[in-house]
Amino acid sequence: MSDYSKNPIPKAFSEGLNSNSQTSEVNDELTILRSLLLDIEPTKLKRLYERLENPQIQPEDISQMLPEAVILRSKQDKQLGEVMVSTVENAIEVSVQQDHNVLADALFPVIGPATRKAISAALEEMMQSMNQTLEHSLSPQSFKWRLEAQRTGKSFAEIVLLRTLVYRVEQIFLIHKQSGLVLQHLITTQVGVQDPDLVAAMLTAIQDFIRDSFSVQKIDGLKSLRFGELIIWIEEGPQALVAAMIRGNPPQELRLVLQEAIEKIHLKLSREIKNFTGATEVFQASKPYLEACLVVQYKPAPKKNYTYAWAFLGAIAIACGIWGFFIIREQLRWQAYLQKLNSQPGIIVINSKQAFGKYFISGMRDPLAIDPNTLIQQTNLNPKIVITQWQPYLSLEPQFIAKRVEKLLQPPQTVSLKIDNNGILNAKGYAPQKWILATRNLWQFIPGLTQLQENNLVAIELSELELSKKQIEQKIFLFSEGTTELIPGEIDKLPNLFTSIRKCLSLANYLGKNVQIQIIGHTNSAGTEGQNKLLSQARAQKILSYLKSKGINTNQFKVIGVSYSLPFQPEVTPESKKVNRRVSFKVFVANTR
Known part of the structure; x- marks a missing residue:
C-alpha cells in the first residue's frame, strides 16, 4: 500500500475546501437575492459601478446628446455658428483637395436652377430697361431727358424710368x-x-x-x-x-x-x-x-410712328449683312486656298496673315511642285490681294525623287525604274552599256536615293554579244572526202561567218570582255586516226587562214583537230558521213576586269 493510501488528506486542508465551497454558495445566494430585489442583472450592475467609478464622459454619451445640444445652443445665440465657420471651411477645403467631384456632385442640383434663375432675372431686367430706352431714344422728349441726365448726373435710363x-x-x-x-x-x-x-x-x-x-x-x-x-x-x-x-x-x-x-x-x-x-x-x-x-x-407709352427710324435701321442692317456676307465669303475662300496649299506635296506654308486688306503667305516650295498661282484661280481669290514669298527647297517625297530620276537619268523605254520607301532605286530591263555606266555615276547626285539596285538590269550589247556567240557556234562548214576543200556552196557562207565574228569581237571589246574562239576540225571514220588528226587540223587551219586574210586578229583564235572523236551524227548513212566532215566553232566569253 502507498504512502497516499496510508496517510489520508489532512484535516485542515479538507476543512479549507469545505469553507471555500460554503463561501461560494453564499455569494451565489447574495447575487440571486440582489437581482430579485433590484431587478438588475449582475452584468448591468457591474457596468453601473464602473460608470460611477469613472467620471469621464464617454463618446457614446456625447453622440446621443449632441444633436439636441446643438439645437438648444443655436437658439440661444450665434456663437456656435461663428465657432463652426472655420471648421466647416477647412473641411470643405480638404474635401476639394482630396476629390473635387464629391462637392461638385453635391452642388450640381442647386447650382443649375440658381444660375438659370439669376440669368433669367438679369435678362428680364436688361430687356425691360432696353425696351424703355429704345422706346424713348428716338422721340423729341428724349433730347430733353438727355439734357436732364447730364445736368443731374443721372443715367439716361434712370431719367426715362422716373419720367x-x-x-x-x-x-x-x-x-x-x-x-x-x-x-x-x-x-x-x-x-x-x-x-x-x-x-x-x-x-x-x-x-x-x-x-x-x-x-x-x-x-x-x-x-x-x-x-x-x-x-x-x-x-x-x-x-x-x-x-x-x-x-x-x-x-x-x-x-x-x-x-x-x-x-x-x-x-x-x-x-x-x-x-x-x-x-x-x-x-x-x-x-x-x-x-x-x-x-x-x-405711363402707357403713346403710339408713335417709327417708320423712318425703322427704315434707317433696316438699311443699316441690310448694309451690314451684305458687308458681312462678302467678308465671310472672302474668309472662306482664303481658308480654302490655305487648305489646298497645305495639302499639296512639295509646298510648306510657314506663315500666313491678313493685313491692310491683303493676304500674305511665306513658305518653301520645291521647283517640281505645282504653281501656287493656279490654286488661287481655283478658289476664286483675287490674285492681286495675295502676296506670296516662296523659298526653294528640295522635297524628299518619293514622287519628286522619281521626277528627278527621270529628268537626270533619262532611262530608255526598255528600262523601268522604281524607288522604294528606303530610297533604293531599282532598275530593271535592257539598256545600253553606256547608259548603265552613266547611271552608276549619276544616281549618287540625286537627293533622297541611298542605293542603286541593278541586278535585273542587262546591257543591250551583252545580249547582242550572246546572240553573236550563238550564231557563230551554230555555223558549220562541210568538206570533201579526204581533202581540205569545201564542198560546193560552203564558200558562200564564209562572209557571214566573217561578219558574225567581227561583230562578236567588237561587242566584246566594247563591253570589256575577253573572247576566245575555237575552230574545231572534224573527219568521218574513214582513214586512220593519225591521218584523220592531221586532216581535221588542216581543215580548221584553212578557215583560220580565211579569217586572217580578211584582216581579223587571230590571236584570240585557237585551231583544234579532233579527228572522229566528236561526231555530229552516227555514220549509218552517206549523208551522216558527209556531215561529220566539218569545221565547227566554240566561243568563250570572260571578263577582263
Whole structure:
C-alpha cells in the first residue's frame, strides 16, 4: 500500500475546501437575492459601478446628446455658428483637395436652377430697361431727358424710368407698434438701401411728436408723409403697422392692398407679434403678404410712328449683312486656298496673315511642285490681294525623287525604274552599256536615293554579244572526202561567218570582255586516226587562214583537230558521213576586269 493510501488528506486542508465551497454558495445566494430585489442583472450592475467609478464622459454619451445640444445652443445665440465657420471651411477645403467631384456632385442640383434663375432675372431686367430706352431714344422728349441726365448726373435710363413712372412702392416695412422695432423689411430692385431701423425710429418719433404737440388721441395714427418725390403711407393694425415708401402718385386702391396685407399678417402672426421679444426670424412668414405690396405702374407709352427710324435701321442692317456676307465669303475662300496649299506635296506654308486688306503667305516650295498661282484661280481669290514669298527647297517625297530620276537619268523605254520607301532605286530591263555606266555615276547626285539596285538590269550589247556567240557556234562548214576543200556552196557562207565574228569581237571589246574562239576540225571514220588528226587540223587551219586574210586578229583564235572523236551524227548513212566532215566553232566569253 502507498504512502497516499496510508496517510489520508489532512484535516485542515479538507476543512479549507469545505469553507471555500460554503463561501461560494453564499455569494451565489447574495447575487440571486440582489437581482430579485433590484431587478438588475449582475452584468448591468457591474457596468453601473464602473460608470460611477469613472467620471469621464464617454463618446457614446456625447453622440446621443449632441444633436439636441446643438439645437438648444443655436437658439440661444450665434456663437456656435461663428465657432463652426472655420471648421466647416477647412473641411470643405480638404474635401476639394482630396476629390473635387464629391462637392461638385453635391452642388450640381442647386447650382443649375440658381444660375438659370439669376440669368433669367438679369435678362428680364436688361430687356425691360432696353425696351424703355429704345422706346424713348428716338422721340423729341428724349433730347430733353438727355439734357436732364447730364445736368443731374443721372443715367439716361434712370431719367426715362422716373419720367415714365406713375408710382412705385420701393420699400415696405412691418413695424412693431409697442417697441417701434422693424419686424420685416422688403425693398424692390434698383433702389438704394436705407437702414430700416432708422426709418422705423423716424416714423415712431414723428408720430409721438404729433401726438404730444397737437393733443391727438392715441388711437389715431400717422397716415401719410411726403418728402419731395417720396410718399410714405402707413396702415396700422392692433399690434403692428405697415409703412410703404412710394415714389410718384399712388392711387387710393393701393391703401386697400396695404390694409389687406396688415390684416393677413395679424391673422397669421398675431400671437408672435404679441409675444415679440426681439427675435425677428419668425416673421419670415409675412414676406408673401409684404411682397404683394411692392407694386409698380408706368405711363402707357403713346403710339408713335417709327417708320423712318425703322427704315434707317433696316438699311443699316441690310448694309451690314451684305458687308458681312462678302467678308465671310472672302474668309472662306482664303481658308480654302490655305487648305489646298497645305495639302499639296512639295509646298510648306510657314506663315500666313491678313493685313491692310491683303493676304500674305511665306513658305518653301520645291521647283517640281505645282504653281501656287493656279490654286488661287481655283478658289476664286483675287490674285492681286495675295502676296506670296516662296523659298526653294528640295522635297524628299518619293514622287519628286522619281521626277528627278527621270529628268537626270533619262532611262530608255526598255528600262523601268522604281524607288522604294528606303530610297533604293531599282532598275530593271535592257539598256545600253553606256547608259548603265552613266547611271552608276549619276544616281549618287540625286537627293533622297541611298542605293542603286541593278541586278535585273542587262546591257543591250551583252545580249547582242550572246546572240553573236550563238550564231557563230551554230555555223558549220562541210568538206570533201579526204581533202581540205569545201564542198560546193560552203564558200558562200564564209562572209557571214566573217561578219558574225567581227561583230562578236567588237561587242566584246566594247563591253570589256575577253573572247576566245575555237575552230574545231572534224573527219568521218574513214582513214586512220593519225591521218584523220592531221586532216581535221588542216581543215580548221584553212578557215583560220580565211579569217586572217580578211584582216581579223587571230590571236584570240585557237585551231583544234579532233579527228572522229566528236561526231555530229552516227555514220549509218552517206549523208551522216558527209556531215561529220566539218569545221565547227566554240566561243568563250570572260571578263577582263
